[in-house]
Amino acid sequence: GAVVSQHPSWVICKSGTSVKIECRSLDFQATTMFWYRQFPKQSLMLMATSNEGSKATYEQGVEKDKFLINHASLTLSTLTVTSAHPEDSSFYICSARDIWEGSYEQYFGPGTRLTVT
Amino acid sequence: SQQGEEDPQALSIQEGENATMNCSYKTSINNLQWYRQNSGRGLVHLILIRSNEREKHSGRLRVTLDTSKKSSSLLITASRAADTASYFCATGLSNSGYALNFGKGTSLLVTP
Numbered sequence: 001g002a003v004v005s006q007h008p009s010w011v012i013c014k015s016g017t018s019v020k021i022e023c024r025s026l027d028f029q030a031t032t033m034f035w036y037r038q039f040p041k042q043s044l045m046l047m048a049t050s051n052e053g054s055k056a057t058y059e060q061g062v063e064k065d066k067f068l069i070n071h072a073s074l075t076l077s078t079l080t081v082t083s084a085h086p087e088d089s090s091f092y093i094c095s096a097r098d099i100w101e102g103s104y105e106q107y108f109g110p111g112t113r114l115t116v117t
Numbered sequence: 118s119q120q121g122e123e124d125p126q127a128l129s130i131q132e133g134e135n136a137t138m139n140c141s142y143k144t145s146i147n148n149l150q151w152y153r154q155n156s157g158r159g160l161v162h163l164i165l166i167r168s169n170e171r172e173k174h175s176g177r178l179r180v181t182l183d184t185s186k187k188s189s190s191l192l193i194t195a196s197r198a199a200d201t202a203s204y205f206c207a208t209g210l211s212n213s214g215y216a217l218n219f220g221k222g223t224s225l226l227v228t229p
Binding site: 032034036042043044045046049091093095097105106107108109110111113 | 150152157158159160161162165205215216217218219220221222
């Protein structure tokens with residue numbers, strides 16, 4: 001089956017630093033990837049839609065200058081949390097759709113737990 | 118904005134019993150999906166039902182969809198302790214490249 005990986009799986013950083021999270025589709029091509037954020041005991045909230053070769057589309061309330069998304073290839077999207085603060089601590093999950101598949105199914109990465117101290 | 122709403126928020130049953138979770142949504146959809154998430158882990162896709170389908174089965178899972186009531190249900194039969202997890206319904210957003218709008222989830226605990 002289609003596999004999506006994320007790196008790192010967890011990261012601890014100091015307030016004010018930037019953190020980059022990678023999302024890769026390992027065995028399929030994805031023109032579109034999605035980034036979600038999940039706070040403890042809550043549901044996933046869509047942050048942005050990442051499109052290969054173009055700018056990401058951000059959901060209302062998500063600061064695009066703080067959460068930089070780059071989708072440089074059909075298998076890689078990155079999310080950079082700039083000048084991280086403790087309130088950015090969360091579980092970040094990406095997903096991807098297989099462009100050759102006609103279904104709506106998305107494949108999710110295992111998530112990245114970010115803790116900002 | 119959050120569209121799906123699951124109920125119950127939490128469900129505790131014994132092994133062997135059936136577990137039913139419900140999901141309601143607000144706008145028109147072209148598909149609805151159910152996912153499972155073990156604590157602190159990623160999501161596992163369980164089943165997708167299209168808007169023109171009313172019922173779908175996969176192993177011990179049975180999903181129904183009632184578009185007139187904008188609701189769906191997930192039934193897990195003969196539950197096992199390994200089914201303990203959070204279950205989310207999600208609807209596709211056609212104007213966002215089919216990003217998913219997740220409900221709040223049902224936390225299921227299956228005790229031996």
